[in-house]
Amino acid sequence: TTNCFPMILISGSSEREIVDLQQGDYEEMDQLAVAKTMCKAAYRVLHAQDIGIGLARAIRSAVSGRPGGVYLDLPAKLFGQVMGAEAGAKSLLKVIDAAPAQIPSPAAVDRAIDLLKGAKKPLIILGKGAAYAQADEEIRAFVENSGIPFLPMSMAKGLLPDTHPQSAGAARSTALKDADVVLLVGARLNWLLSHGKGKTWGDKPKQFIQVDIEPREMDSNVEIKAPLVGDIGSVIAALNARIDGSWQAPPAEWVETIRSKKEANIAKMAPKLLKNSVPMDFHSALGALKNVIKERPDAILVNEGANTLDLARGIIDMYQPRKRLDVGTWGVMGIGMGFAVAAAVESGQPVIAVEGDSAFGFSGMEVETICRYNLPVCIVILNNNGVYRGDEKNLAGGTDPSPMVFVKGARYDRMMEAFGGVGVQASTPAQLRAAMEEAIRSRRPTLVNAIIDEGAGTESGRITALNPTAKKK
Numbered sequence: 001t002t003n004c005f006p007m008i009l010i011s012g013s014s015e016r017e018i019v020d021l022q023q024g025d026y027e028e029m030d031q032l033a034v035a036k037t038m039c040k041a042a043y044r045v046l047h048a049q050d051i052g053i054g055l056a057r058a059i060r061s062a063v064s065g066r067p068g069g070v071y072l073d074l075p076a077k078l079f080g081q082v083m084g085a086e087a088g089a090k091s092l093l094k095v096i097d098a099a100p101a102q103i104p105s106p107a108a109v110d111r112a113i114d115l116l117k118g119a120k121k122p123l124i125i126l127g128k129g130a131a132y133a134q135a136d137e138e139i140r141a142f143v144e145n146s147g148i149p150f151l152p153m154s155m156a157k158g159l160l161p162d163t164h165p166q167s168a169g170a171a172r173s174t175a176l177k178d179a180d181v182v183l184l185v186g187a188r189l190n191w192l193l194s195h196g197k198g199k200t201w202g203d204k205p206k207q208f209i210q211v212d213i214e215p216r217e218m219d220s221n222v223e224i225k226a227p228l229v230g231d232i233g234s235v236i237a238a239l240n241a242r243i244d245g246s247w248q249a250p251p252a253e254w255v256e257t258i259r260s261k262k263e264a265n266i267a268k269m270a271p272k273l274l275k276n277s278v279p280m281d282f283h284s285a286l287g288a289l290k291n292v293i294k295e296r297p298d299a300i301l302v303n304e305g306a307n308t309l310d311l312a313r314g315i316i317d318m319y320q321p322r323k324r325l326d327v328g329t330w331g332v333m334g335i336g337m338g339f340a341v342a343a344a345v346e347s348g349q350p351v352i353a354v355e356g357d358s359a360f361g362f363s364g365m366e367v368e369t370i371c372r373y374n375l376p377v378c379i380v381i382l383n384n385n386g387v388y389r390g391d392e393k394n395l396a397g398g399t400d401p402s403p404m405v406f407v408k409g410a411r412y413d414r415m416m417e418a419f420g421g422v423g424v425q426a427s428t429p430a431q432l433r434a435a436m437e438e439a440i441r442s443r444r445p446t447l448v449n450a451i452i453d454e455g456a457g458t459e460s461g462r463i464t465a466l467n468p469t470a471k472k473k
């Protein structure tokens with residue numbers, strides 16, 4: 001629900017009478033009550049003839065307006081109920097127009113167009129709502145015909161290729177600091193965008209235009225000068241209709257500032273990605289990964305970790321929409337293997353799951369599922385023996401290791417072998433790349449244990465910075 005993913009969870013639950021009187025039953029939890037606090041909607045079906053209605057309500061709730069999670073509770077008593085097949089079929093309904101178009105008001109479109117026309121340094125930010133909306137052609141036309149630089153949030157990468165000349169990805173800091181008018185398309189001004197204020201956004205005044213299906217999202221962190229409430233397909237189509245002969249591309253100076261900053265940053269990064277050190281560091285390993293994805297832009301990239309996430313997000317270019325799945329809005333670890341299984345089953349495309357060793361530990365046992373269904377998943381573990389880094393000392397003394405480090409030299413590749421998949425240990429970028437290419441070619445479940453220097457890696461999240469007495473690094 002936090003990610004605005006439409007998902008319906010159907011679950012059995014214990015006898016209502018016993019749960020409500022708290023008389024002690026097998027798994028007695030009041031699941032509906034728990035779900036209500038976290039989901040977009042939660043429903044219970046008590047009679048077999050209501051299953052159709054329950055499903056219809058669940059589908060509409062999940063996909064209409066801002067998408068979200070729905071819980072459907074089926075208590076024990078329902079399971080024993082009997083209905084004739086014909087009556088049963090009749091009780092099901094077809095959900096018509098489950099996610100109706102939401103057209104923006106003409107006045108809201110005018111407001112946004114006026115702001116964009118007056119901008120000297122406009123910027124478009126595409127979020128995962130834009131990817132979810134599947135309005136790819138409208139979005140591409142809007143970006144290209146308006147000439148405005150764009151910045152993708154992590155799961156919007158690939159909506160337009162990261163190599164697109166208008167991408168400001170490699171000039172993110174400059175783009176955010178210097179822009180004067182920012183158009184948000186399916187992206188919230190939450191922590192991932194520093195709440196729209198503070199150092200990240202520089203000290204020049206900003207005006208925000210926000211496209212979102214959820215009216216309450218507007219003004220959630222800063223003032224939104226031009227709220228554009230509607231579904232992204234309809235809103236962007238309305239904006240496209242206004243990009244006519246009178247439209248002027250953004251000032252060349254702004255476009256050039258972004259372009260030169262981007263090129264300088266890419267040139268600075270290039271030698272790090274080509275380094276052939278043994279053991280590898282994050283950059284040299286991710287340099288190899290970047291090339292594999294470039295060759296197979298149809299592959300789905302799953303990504304979780306600390307350094308592994310932070311760095312892969314920036315380094316690995318995406319070329320097609322909805323090919324990147326990561327930790328999402330809350331940065332939750334443990335999603336990787338579930339996403340990898342689902343992506344492989346749903347799409348049939350090769351899946352590459354790039355995991356930190358710590359992140360993999362949250363759901364690593366799913367390698368058994370991957371092998372059981374023989375899924376074309378290649379897991380790459382960037383293994384530096386710990387959380388952030390593997391060389392931390394136990395500051396409390398004693399013989400226990402630091403709570404931040406894992407077993408040294410762990411052979412994650414052997415976990416995959418235990419279930420009949422392919423396990424590879426890779427010490428060099430070339431070995432890593434070869435193992436991944438073979439995994440994609442063979443479509444066999446594969447786990448590559450990529451050995452990363454345990455001194456590589458930094459604390460992500462800047463927790464130390466919260467300590468007022470900590471030394472500045």
Ligand code: ADP
Nearest residue numbers: 066127128129133153186187188212213231232
């Ligand atoms: P990111 O993390 O990529 O910045 P967010 O999850 O913060 O993106 O924002 C996604 C936004 O997109 C949510 O506010 C959601 O309401 C909105 N959204 C999702 N689907 C649509 C749609 N079809 N049309 C308009 N807005 C949408």
